[in-house]
Amino acid sequence: MAVPQPVGVLPEIHAECRDLVRNFGGIAGGHVIEAMGPITLEIRRGEFFSVIGPSGCGKSTFMDVLAGLTPPTSGTVTFEGLPVRGTVPDGVGAVFQEDASLPWLNVWDNVAFSLRHDGTDPAEIKRRVDEAVAFMGLRQFAKAYPNQLSGGMRQRTCIARTMVMRPRMILLDEPFAALDAQTRLLMGDELLRLWRETGATVVLITHALDEAVMLSDRIGAMSARPGRFLDIVETGWPRERDSSILARAEVGAVSSRLWGVLREESQKALDQSGRLAAAREGS
Amino acid sequence: MTAVRKRQIALVGGLLLVIEFLCRVGLVHKTTLAPPSVMLATLADEFASGRILPDLGETLICILASTIIATIGGFVVGLVLNSFPRLRDAVRPILASYYSIPIFAFYPALAAILGLGIAPIIITAVLNSIVGMIIATEDALDRFPRVLVKLARTHRFTWWQQALHLQLPAMLPNLLGGVKLVVAYSFIGVIGSEFLMAAIGVGYQISYSYNEFNVPRMYGLMLLVVILVALANLLLNVPERRFASRAMGRRGE
Ligand SMILES: Nc1ncnc2c1ncn2[C@@H]1O[C@H](COP(=O)(O)OP(=O)(O)OP(=O)(O)O)[C@@H](O)[C@H]1O
Ligand SMILES: [Mg+2]
Numbered sequence: 001m002a003v004p005q006p007v008g009v010l011p012e013i014h015a016e017c018r019d020l021v022r023n024f025g026g027i028a029g030g031h032v033i034e035a036m037g038p039i040t041l042e043i044r045r046g047e048f049f050s051v052i053g054p055s056g057c058g059k060s061t062f063m064d065v066l067a068g069l070t071p072p073t074s075g076t077v078t079f080e081g082l083p084v085r086g087t088v089p090d091g092v093g094a095v096f097q098e099d100a101s102l103p104w105l106n107v108w109d110n111v112a113f114s115l116r117h118d119g120t121d122p123a124e125i126k127r128r129v130d131e132a133v134a135f136m137g138l139r140q141f142a143k144a145y146p147n148q149l150s151g152g153m154r155q156r157t158c159i160a161r162t163m164v165m166r167p168r169m170i171l172l173d174e175p176f177a178a179l180d181a182q183t184r185l186l187m188g189d190e191l192l193r194l195w196r197e198t199g200a201t202v203v204l205i206t207h208a209l210d211e212a213v214m215l216s217d218r219i220g221a222m223s224a225r226p227g228r229f230l231d232i233v234e235t236g237w238p239r240e241r242d243s244s245i246l247a248r249a250e251v252g253a254v255s256s257r258l259w260g261v262l263r264e265e266s267q268k269a270l271d272q273s274g275r276l277a278a279a280r281e282g283s
Numbered sequence: 284m285t286a287v288r289k290r291q292i293a294l295v296g297g298l299l300l301v302i303e304f305l306c307r308v309g310l311v312h313k314t315t316l317a318p319p320s321v322m323l324a325t326l327a328d329e330f331a332s333g334r335i336l337p338d339l340g341e342t343l344i345c346i347l348a349s350t351i352i353a354t355i356g357g358f359v360v361g362l363v364l365n366s367f368p369r370l371r372d373a374v375r376p377i378l379a380s381y382y383s384i385p386i387f388a389f390y391p392a393l394a395a396i397l398g399l400g401i402a403p404i405i406i407t408a409v410l411n412s413i414v415g416m417i418i419a420t421e422d423a424l425d426r427f428p429r430v431l432v433k434l435a436r437t438h439r440f441t442w443w444q445q446a447l448h449l450q451l452p453a454m455l456p457n458l459l460g461g462v463k464l465v466v467a468y469s470f471i472g473v474i475g476s477e478f479l480m481a482a483i484g485v486g487y488q489i490s491y492s493y494n495e496f497n498v499p500r501m502y503g504l505m506l507l508v509v510i511l512v513a514l515a516n517l518l519l520n521v522p523e524r525r526f527a528s529r530a531m532g533r534r535g536e
Contacts, residue, residue, distance in 0.1 A: 064433075067437065069433055069436050069437070087436075087439060088436055088437045088439060092437075093437070094433070094437050096430045096433055096434070097430075098428065098429075098430040099428075099430070100428070100430045100431060100433070100434050102431075102449070102452070102453070103453070104452045104453070104455070113448075114438060117438055117440070117444065117448065118438070
């Protein structure tokens with residue numbers, strides 16, 4: 001467990017999902033796609049929680065519902081005790097799977113974008129943006145435009161933009177999916193540093209098993225679509241940690257337990273997409 | 284100056300010299316083509332005497348009016364079509380084949396209804412150019428990344444804030460491409476209409492000179508059209524270069 005809890009005291013719940021289901025389509029008699037659920041999950045304040053699952057299982061949908069970007073078809077989400085439904089609550093920050101950097105603004109202005117639109121004092125904007133840009137290792141690129149940057153630097157810009165808002169819960173949807181494995185490990189270290197220094201709750205969505213194992217306090221393994229949590233594994237890593245944790249013996253145990261769950265589900269997801277392709281060809 | 288630009292200038296300059304030579308030695312008859320130096324001299328004289336100024340003013344007013352109407356109109360129509368997908372699907376094939384219709388064919392009818400003034404000319408030019416802007420607007424809206432809608436929602440932006448702070452700047456390079464098309468097609472629409480039927484205008488003066496066998500003046504005024512188009516392009520390239528500089532590693536200001 002990341003934050004040592006006094007014996008007998010339950011960890012504080014930061015966000016809670018109850019019987020969450022999200023379907024798509026079905027309007028005007030169309031075909032209904034069950035994207036996700038039912039999901040019942042408690043996310044603890046200050047923990048690093050990763051969601052891992054086969055492709056297309058509903059991970060992004062889960063994040064959208066948790067963040068309040070889309071309302072659930074049924075079930076409830078609460079954040080800090082208040083219901084979330086279709087609007088993003090104050091204190092929640094999100095980094096998306098797709099590149100969301102703004103090509104017409106340089107890195108510094110990209111990072112400042114959010115603050116400029118919520119009435120923050122200019123001196124405070126400058127302080128926070130300078131800090132976030134430095135933290136994400138972008139200082140030399142502050143004046144560069146996104147299309148002059150690598151995919152990793154663009155994602156870091158987006159993370160910095162979310163960071164300056166000081167969210168109490170940060171949701172990240174496969175922010176490093178486009179990066180090579182080594183860079184991803186290093187970005188993971190930075191994410192851990194961010195998590196430790198801000199004290200925020202982090203929910204990371206990933207399809208990389210090693211990444212989830214290395215970074216998380218807890219890892220939720222999702223089923224093939226419609227995604228449900230089949231197993232939630234506690235890693236028990238210390239709060240002070242980095243990618244060198246991969247050298248630990250316990251990593252193998254955690255990984256193989258997750259893989260045991262994911263193997264079958266990934267196969268199912270593959271069959272699903274195969275059937276989909278076959279159906280498309282047939283029609 | 285880049286090597287490519289130098290070569291371009293050398294090519295055009297060389298071509299002009301060749302034409303000048305061919306005309307001067309009489310290999311090309313003077314009723315067919317005027318030497319470039321004569322074109323320039325007649326054009327200079329048109330300005331010095333002030334003879335062309337009323338026509339030039341009329342033509343520029345028509346082009347400007349057409350550009351403004353087609354830009355704003357095309358943008359609005361594009362937005363409207365985008366918010367009604369059914370309408371958009373219905374209209375799309377028409378837009379796609381629009382430029383196979385010779386718009387000029389309707390100009391005489393417009394002139395018959397509205398009389399020989401600037402109205403039928405502007406209408407023809409707008410009809411000729413507006414679809415370029417509609418298509419550019421649709422294209423820009425299509426390219427707007429869905430993830431930026433999510434970004435707007437995490438900031439709890441209003442519809443207006445999303446349009447102003449995200450959609451408009453994201454669409455700007457595409458919209459600018461539309462404006463360039465509108466300017467080019469407005470030129471064609473206005474000058475072309477003036478050729479066909481008009482009482483005033485640069486296009487009218489060109490066709491008038493042709494009917495009068497005033498070859499040097501005809502070519503001089505054609506040169507004027509070329510210069511106007513080049514100036515318009517130069518002007519429109521300024522913001523475009525600004526967008527491009529962001530991709531080239533320079534700051535865009
Ligand atoms: N807006 C939508 N309309 C219809 N279907 C959707 C929509 N969004 C997602 N889906 C479907 O829901 C399912 C889950 O999608 P989602 O993007 O949540 O999966 P994912 O686990 O994030 O996938 P990936 O690993 O590719 O990121 C997919 O089958 C997808 O096609
Ligand atoms: Mg996804």
